[in-house]
Amino acid sequence: MVGASELAFRLLCRNYGTQLCYTPMMSAQDFAIDPSSAGFQTTAQDRPLVCHFWANKPADLVAAAKRAATLCDAIDLNLGCPQRTAYLGHFGSYLLDPEDRKLICDIVRATATAVDIPVFCKIRLLDTEEKTLELVRQLRDSGAALVAIHARYRASWERKGPGARDGPAHLDQITRIYEQLRKDGKPLLLVTNGNTITWNDVEENLKSTGADGLMSAEGLLDDPALFLSRLKAKPDEQVAVTSIAVPSDGKALEMRRKTLKKLRKIQTLESKSVLDAKEKELLASKDHLIKKLAKLDASLGPPSVQSTTLPFCELHERGSNKLTLAREYLDFASVYPVQIRSVVFHVRRMLKGPLDRYQLMEDCLQCTSIDEIRTKILDCIERYQSDPKSFVFDQHKAQAEKQALALRKEQEGKRKEYEARMMRKAKREGKDRLYYLQIGAEPPTRREVAKLRNMADQKEAMQLWKEKHSQHCFLHHISECPRGRTCAFLHMECADGNNFQEQDELAG
Known part of the structure; x- marks a missing residue:
């Protein structure tokens, strides 16, 4: 993915069957100077990992690969991004024209020679099957160990012609390309990407294409437990997971739990027009409780992650509950911070059904912190699910949401x-x-x-x-x-430090 595969989301997906993760697309030039400036985060539990870069100069990717070689297990060159930012920066799918073929082969060859870890490439289909096969062979012969093919045609930033992003992927082309590559008798792993929403899709697509692996982006965004069935464990079998390490101060934790409970109660009171004396007293204590919560958090120290195990039956139960998955993601995002709009994006994708059903989508989009998402959105969904009668459809809110959606579409x-x-x-x-x-x-x-x-x-x-x-x-x-x-204008970073910014976009 171009964006949305940050560390917190990778850890969540790994807990539920994902074997290999890619970072968001990073500037090779920025990463070579300072990995953190390119948005890079990782941890011991985040392996195997592919560092996913955009670059248009051999020296840039070589420098980034050398810096990343001890931090990941493979280097990936993005050759599929269709966005206008890629057009202006001359990278992604805009390197696939014939005049740049020597350049991308030089980039792959130089990087494969410079580091001991494998070099991967992510591409889209070219205008004809023959041209795509030729490209894959050229990348292989230049040193690529794996090529992932997003089985939709190469798109252009204006979203027109045969490069349109939407519609079913052409997996039949993957099948025929794989058959031709096998006949060559040269080592290359081929990964299929596209048309994967359910575990049945995973099995069918691997079977029909014959590919060595399957990559998912959109499917995992909606269901981070998409690959859970891959584990095929017995119900009582212990499976390895990454979890949040709980601080040992039980008294402080209990006080924090009670404080949060009172703040959630205050949230419900704020929407009431008539309050009794006790409710007014509780409402008046809001500022004090917020300060108390901050002090408790400071005393407990920052959270951390740990490797542990749990029975597969429990993992399966957690993976079947989107609300539980969203809470787990927020826990990881609390430890490994990410832009709040990325957090909102993930929650919106995981919980689209209940957010729409309970008229919480606009509220979710307006959240400015992880704690606000927990208390204002997730707790509310949990309350409505446990007591369906507590939800009352608000016609005025529905109309306001409709108008807000129309305005957003107009602005975008x-x-x-x-x-x-x-x-x-x-x-x-x-x-x-x-x-x-x-x-x-x-x-x-x-x-x-x-x-x-x-x-x-x-x-x-x-x-x-x-x-x-x-x-x-x-x-x-x-x-x-x-x-x-x-905004109608471009949001790109400086020419001498171009981090890709459109992280809500996933194509690539």
């Missing part, structure tokens, strides 16, 4: 509308369709951003920005863009 469409308008303008004037989209497309450098940020006259700074970087969001670099993913 602004970028596409802008791109379409610029391409139409270029066509009318007889120019290349990307002519206007290339003007101001070059991302700024860190030095430029620092200079503009320190200017006393921000209007002048904005004018200078428009002259050179008009495709990019000024606020994203100077302070913080309040529009987030709904």
